[in-house]
Amino acid sequence: MNIMDETSGKEASATRGAYMSLRDMILTGALPAGEKLKIEQLRKLLDTGASPVREALSLLTSDMLVERIDQRGFRAAPASTENFAEILKLRCVLEDMALRQSITLATPEWEENLVLAHHRMKQLTGAATFEDAHKLFHMALLANSSSPMLERFCSQLYDLNIRYRNLASSGRNYQKRDITAEHEEILACAVRRDADATSTALLSHYRLTGAYLTTQLVNL
């Protein structure tokens, strides 16, 4: 009598459901940075038991979204301009590395998946699921590095960056940039297998966003 799958709101396990919800709440800022995360409170909010909440929080620790202090519970990872700067720097180094490895090892499958991810992202401009498609595109760039740990680091850092994007976006996103064109450029360079050009385009894409976000984050 269990119909639960990707389509259903219900997750496969209570822990996974709690993990997803809490992750989303931290990334969007529904749970503010630095906030104490009380088990009982979250248990009621998510309408589940204490064990799944606790386990989900432990898991979120891996993603650096939650801090755990022995014997005194959990809190949402604090946010600061220093932390944001660190994330940007690490992303640039690690994605550069992953990207170059991906291109060095380039295969037709990798290229096709990349084109596909880009296409899907374009279709969804503005949609709620655009964020997901955007991440999938960027991860598709790195997906051929044959370095799982490196990709995991990049994925984590990507999410942390999204979080700052959300924290900053009270005054709506008005940049004089053509993000779509930047993505096209990145894709074109990658398909051309030009590692230097792709890296330049990608890092510039990140650094422009980073510089813009930094100006919005003065209140942190």
Place this chain on the structure above:
Amino acid sequence: MNIMDETSGKEASATRGAYMSLRDMILTGALPAGEKLKIEQLRKLLDTGASPVREALSLLTSDMLVERIDQRGFRAAPASTENFAEILKLRCVLEDMALRQSITLATPEWEENLVLAHHRMKQLTGAATFEDAHKLFHMALLANSSSPMLERFCSQLYDLNIRYRNLASSGRNYQKRDITAEHEEILACAVRRDADATSTALLSHYRLTGAYLTTQLVNL
């Protein structure tokens, strides 16, 4: 009536105790790579409840020492020569970065802590606690990077490397190297604030160990 502190074998919390024990067992190979980690089994082994074991395993996931598969439990992270090569590569890139930042921002305190860590390590050559002192020395090199996430990554990767050292060391460690001299060299360069030289010495130190370990890991 609780006297538990650093000196006592008892840990502050059951979870922390389980975390430390399991971590140690995985790093030393007492729990072999890839092995299924059954809660009930570990519960009895560590003489504690299922909750602390479960939480400790969730936490070890952050360190990439344990894999968690939803609904079908935990297993010790698998080991492979590919994985080892990846760790070595990432370490070289990330420690290089952290080291250079540390030296750029060098302060007398940093330098003094480094000298101290080196001295302590020398005293303990061969002792059981040498491993700890060795790690403290290497982390002291990076400790001034003002990049906590980067230091965390380096620490994680350091531990993963130790694990491979242990996995390989069935046929005892007989290399024609003067590890002590290598450490002296690294320290001297760092104190001289010569980032290029320190980095060269450090990375060579890692790569020599890496190359040696790779020859020992054929059986993986």
Place this chain on the structure above:
DNA sequence: TCTGTTAAAAATATCGATATTTATTGACTT
């Protein structure tokens, strides 16, 4: 007023029992 102490309240950590899910076994069919 400040400081240190202690009782009460709140929150975390842990346990033991139970519900769910996955893995295994072996009979039964093709």
Place this chain on the structure above:
DNA sequence: AAGTCAATAAATATCGATATTTTTAACAGA
């Protein structure tokens, strides 16, 4: 023999209750 399928066994996930620890608040002494 190989492959299904159902029944059983094993393991994981989850719950609800309790023990421990930390935090808060009230208060006495300097």
